[in-house]
Amino acid sequence: MIETLLLNFLFLLFPILIAVIFIENGLTNINKYLLMLLSSVTLVFCMAFPIKLELGYIVDLRYVPFIIVALFGGYKMAFPLYIILNVYRFFIGGDGIFQSLALSTAVLILVPLLSAKFKQQNSRWRIFIAICVTFLTMTYYFFTLSFKFPKLTSEFWYLVFYTLSTYLMATFILMALIEKIISNIKRREIYVQAERMRDVSHFSASIAHEIRNPLTVTRGFLQLLNESKTINADEKIYIEFSLKELGRAETIVSDFLTFSKPQCENMVFSDFAKDIKYVENIMQPYAKRNRVEILVRSTNTLKATYDENQMQQCLINLVKNGIESMQDHGGVLYVDVSEHKKKILIKIQDSGSGMTREGISQMGKPYYSTKTEGTGLGMFMVYSTIRNVKGEIKVKSTVGKGTTFLLYIPV
Numbered sequence: 194m195i196e197t198l199l200l201n202f203l204f205l206l207f208p209i210l211i212a213v214i215f216i217e218n219g220l221t222n223i224n225k226y227l228l229m230l231l232s233s234v235t236l237v238f239c240m241a242f243p244i245k246l247e248l249g250y251i252v253d254l255r256y257v258p259f260i261i262v263a264l265f266g267g268y269k270m271a272f273p274l275y276i277i278l279n280v281y282r283f284f285i286g287g288d289g290i291f292q293s294l295a296l297s298t299a300v301l302i303l304v305p306l307l308s309a310k311f312k313q314q315n316s317r318w319r320i321f322i323a324i325c326v327t328f329l330t331m332t333y334y335f336f337t338l339s340f341k342f343p344k345l346t347s348e349f350w351y352l353v354f355y356t357l358s359t360y361l362m363a364t365f366i367l368m369a370l371i372e373k374i375i376s377n378i379k380r381r382e383i384y385v386q387a388e389r390m391r392d393v394s395h396f397s398a399s400i401a402h403e404i405r406n407p408l409t410v411t412r413g414f415l416q417l418l419n420e421s422k423t424i425n426a427d428e429k430i431y432i433e434f435s436l437k438e439l440g441r442a443e444t445i446v447s448d449f450l451t452f453s454k455p456q457c458e459n460m461v462f463s464d465f466a467k468d469i470k471y472v473e474n475i476m477q478p479y480a481k482r483n484r485v486e487i488l489v490r491s492t493n494t495l496k497a498t499y500d501e502n503q504m505q506q507c508l509i510n511l512v513k514n515g516i517e518s519m520q521d522h523g524g525v526l527y528v529d530v531s532e533h534k535k536k537i538l539i540k541i542q543d544s545g546s547g548m549t550r551e552g553i554s555q556m557g558k559p560y561y562s563t564k565t566e567g568t569g570l571g572m573f574m575v576y577s578t579i580r581n582v583k584g585e586i587k588v589k590s591t592v593g594k595g596t597t598f599l600l601y602i603p604v
């Protein structure tokens with residue numbers, strides 16, 4: 194019995210070991226389907242090698258991977274496992290087929306409903322929720338099983354105790370390992386981002402000033418030449434193109450200079466009201482040119498410490514991106530400052546072109562941009578600024594409907 198129990202635990206650990214070895218660096222769509230396939234294999238193996246108790250009862254751990262996949266993956270990931278579970282159960286035959294079908298159907302219908310809220314929780318709450326769902330699932334199972342017993346003997350309660358304790362222990366161990374993997378991925382990403390930030394900062398400090406000076410001189414002479422009455426229309430067009438590209442080059446240099454500035458030059462302790470008003474006033478002309486209306490609402494009373502200049506530039510970048518995403522058809526850009534669980538929440542929402550999941554996952558990386566002429570440094574600066582105040586950024590986006598940035602800043 195102990196050998197079979199350990200073998201079942203090995204089956205349950207199989208997808209996690211594969212994730213650690215091969216796909217810990219990122220969970221792409223291909224990796225998700227691979228994990229679903231591995232979970233299906235685990236589920237089948239658990240049913241093929243059940244735990245045989247001394248009392249004559251047979252127990253397997255099929256519902257552990259089924260519940261965990263349903264919580265993390267929702268209906269899309271849980272449904273294939275539901276089909277495989279029941280097809281293989283019918284293949285095995287014996288008593289309890291319809292009871293297994295009823296229980297797995299209840300899990301399929303109810304558990305994925307928790308998926309969206311489940312993924313928003315922290316690690317401890319996710320582990321707790323998974324254990325609670327497992328407990329309720331097995332409680333329902335034994336409630337239905339009890340009707341087959343004319344009398345609830347000590348053997349029945351032994352079966353309940355053994356199965357419940359095994360399921361809860363297996364769920365706890367698997368969830369703890371999964372959360373550790375998720376934590377390692379996040380820490381690695383933070384470390385990689387910090388290394389990128391340091392590299393960009395060093396690069397910025399070394400060349401930005403040297404590049405900006407000749408650009409300024411060149412721009413000045415081109416502006417004087419553009420005002421001359423001795424040049425023809427074609428030459429004037431060439432000069433205007435040159436000025437436009439110089440302006441773009443100066444924008445790139447300004448982005449570089451942002452990273453070379455220390456984080457403690459203009460530290461303030463504020464509720465963001467002044468900064469939001471400043472950003473609104475600065476961006477109103479640009480918004481009007483693109484037929485975009487900026488609506489600002491602030492109900493926040495909490496205060497935080499941050500670098501005023503960098504935070505204002507961070508908000509300007511986000512508002513500017515929102516405006517540019519709506520420049521084809523216009524619209525309304527919402528900026529809302531509120532409180533959320535003792536944190537300041539800044540919400541910036543547009544109704545523009547939106548982003549794909551892949552685009553969201555790339556946000557904040559240097560030199561990645563969804564714009565054809567973008568450098569990616571603007572969003573890199575946004576993420577770096579929020580990270581410097583120990584904050585968090587969440588992005589919700591739907592292609593064709595718009596994007597919402599949620600900035601959580603601790604007080």
